[in-house]
Amino acid sequence: MKAAVLCEQPGELVIEDLVIDKPGPQEVLIQTVGAGLCHSDLHFMEGLFRTRVPAVMGHESAGIVQAVGTDVTYVEPGDPVVACLSIFCGQCRQCLSGNPHRCTNGRATSRDKEAASRLQRADGTPVDQMARLGGFAEEMLIHQNGLVKVTPDVPLEKACLIGCGVTTGFGAAVRTAKVPVGATVCVIGCGGIGLSAIQGARVAGAGRIIAVDMSTEKLDTARLMGATDTVNASEVDDVVAAVKEMTAGGVEYSFEAIGLKRTAEQAFEMLDMGGTATVIGMVPSNSKLEIRGIELLSEKKLQGSMMGSNQFRTDIPQMIDLYLNGNLLLDEMVSATISLDQINEGYEWMKAGTVARTVISFDA
Ligand SMILES: NC(=O)c1ccc[n+]([C@@H]2O[C@H](COP(=O)([O-])OP(=O)(O)OC[C@H]3O[C@@H](n4cnc5c(N)ncnc54)[C@H](O)[C@@H]3O)[C@@H](O)[C@H]2O)c1
Ligand SMILES: [Zn+2]
Ligand SMILES: [Zn+2]
Known part of the structure; x- marks a missing residue:
């Protein structure tokens, strides 16, 4: 065969x-x-x-x-x-x-x-x-x-x-992060995994779903999947600042669906107080994520998700x-x-x- x-x-x-x-x-x-x-x-x-x-x-x-x-x-x-x-x-x-x-x-x-x-x-x-x-x-x-x-x-x-893809992305939103009704969500990366996380957030009843990608076509597909807002990462200087401005302070739930050190850090940085960042992407085993320790004082959480x-x-x-x-x-x-x-x-x-x-x- x-x-x-x-x-x-x-x-x-x-x-x-x-x-x-x-x-x-x-x-x-x-x-x-x-x-x-x-x-x-x-x-x-x-x-x-x-x-x-x-x-x-x-x-x-x-x-x-x-x-x-x-x-x-x-x-x-x-x-x-x-x-x-x-x-x-x-x-x-x-x-x-x-x-x-x-x-x-x-x-x-x-x-x-x-x-x-x-x-x-x-x-x-x-x-x-x-x-x-x-x-x-x-x-x-x-x-x-x-x-x-x-x-x-x-x-x-x-x-x-x-x-894999749908179970992972959908599950990250619904099972790992347990996105509640009305929540403000951001998904960074709109490939198969990110689009599925957007769908999970939509089915869970999220109030606002911001999709981030570098491709306009992906962002169009993200809207079809349920994104209410989009940010083209190749067109803004600072993705975190753009998301914070759109949400008057940050999102309650963020998801990284690419597998890069920088975007995983962005997922944490864009949180509002008490928010949860879920890293789905496979960040290479030789990279370490850097977050500012003081931000933990505002009860922000960083977690992983395996297969949703x-x-x-x-x-x-x-x-x-x-x-x-x-x-x-x-x-x-x-x-x-x-x-x-x-x-x-x-x-x-x-x-x-x-x-x-x-x-x-x-x-x-
Ligand atoms: N945790 C798990 O159990 C699990 C399971 C399956 C896949 N994954 C991982 O999830 C990740 C995503 O997989 P996929 O199949 O959806 O990949 P993909 O390549 O289809 O999608 C990645 C998306 O990220 C976008 N992107 C790339 N760099 C960007 C940047 N700097 N800013 C914004 N957007 C950017 C690309 O345009 C693309 O749309 C991979 O790392 C994969 O290994 C993890
Ligand atoms: Zn897979
Ligand atoms: Zn077992």
């Missing part, structure tokens, strides 16, 4: 023909239908975060179950599913305390080190899977706790976006209901649909900042 493989860091993706194993007892083989291009893969391709190579990239995918392992009872062949990297063991302290997205027991949901790799090259070289999913591939072999069954009413080329603090087996079906009844916009988030072979071009568009989400359609 064809897959997009990262062979070195930094490096582009190479389309290879790989051998995929049969499902182990807890594993599910999925025929991929749609896969979204998330910026996290690009961070790895650029070498900002280390990963084992060779590895099939991709972690925002949906498809149809083809085969299941002997101990799988949750799904059966033919079921439409969305994959999510928040693979939970259901037994560790984080899982049992209601935070399965922070599961610490990855070993329980992975193959033993001595066992055959799920993916291999024809010469037997083991190939890793990004986030233990490897979603940029015609087929995925994953643990059953890394997928959720969804209604056949949802097109899988759209539902795949919920697997999700409980995806229940959240994703709810988000699909929101999509089907028109409250969650997914179609409008897709700027381009491509084939697997065009994946590097898709990532070039992301680097240029010209697209919201690009989706690989495996039927194309």
Whole structure:
């Protein structure tokens, strides 16, 4: 089966023909239908975060179950599913305390080190899977706790976006920050994650949602998603001053959805007293954020968010209901649909900042 493989860091993706194993007892083989291009893969391709190579990239995918392992009872062949990297063991302290997205027991949901790799090259070289999913591939072999069954009413080329981007952004607003009705919100960065945070804030009933980006097209899409105001960061001298002026002192909730030191600091600086900044972006591991200590005296808070603090087996079906009844916009988030072979071009568009989400359609 064809897959997009990262062979070195930094490096582009190479389309290879790989051998995929049969499902182990807890594993599910999925025929991929749609896969979204998330910026996290690009961070790895650029070498900002280390990963084992060779590895099939991709972690925002949906498809149809083809085969299941002997101990799988949750799904059966033919079921439409969305994959999510928040693979939970259901037994560790984080899982049992209601935070399965922070599961610490990855070993329980992975193959033993001595066992055959799920993916291999024809010469037997083991190939890793990004986030233990490897979603940029015609087929995925994953643990059953890394997928959720969804209604056949949802097109899988759209539902795949919920697997990472929408769950992350929407969840950051609704679950991690718990944006309340009427709140004043700012979202910095309007790619797939930021647009989803804007939608989460809108569904939560935020009174004002300020979107910040450097691209006019992104800001237009942000308005469609629910932003009430926009700031073009390439047209103002000081984003923080602009947001403070618009809100007479600062926002109650801010979100950083880019992954840069400076914009994460801006998210904190633009808060009103008592406000909460949530950094969603993956800030490179060698950068440290700087905030003025005295600002903590006014009870400002800085927090992170992992995968929108999700409980995806229940959240994703709810988000699909929101999509089907028109409250969650997914179609409008897709700027381009491509084939697997065009994946590097898709990532070039992301680097240029010209697209919201690009989706690989495996039927194309
Ligand atoms: N916390 C998590 O669990 C989690 C999950 C998924 C993704 N992420 C991270 O979220 C971040 C965003 O991902 P994405 O896929 O939406 O990326 P993206 O590239 O699609 O979007 C980033 C947006 O930021 C804008 N931008 C860039 N520099 C800017 C600046 N200085 N000021 C204002 N806007 C600027 C770009 O124009 C673009 O619209 C990435 O760092 C990704 O790794 C985190
Ligand atoms: Zn992602
Ligand atoms: Zn766990």
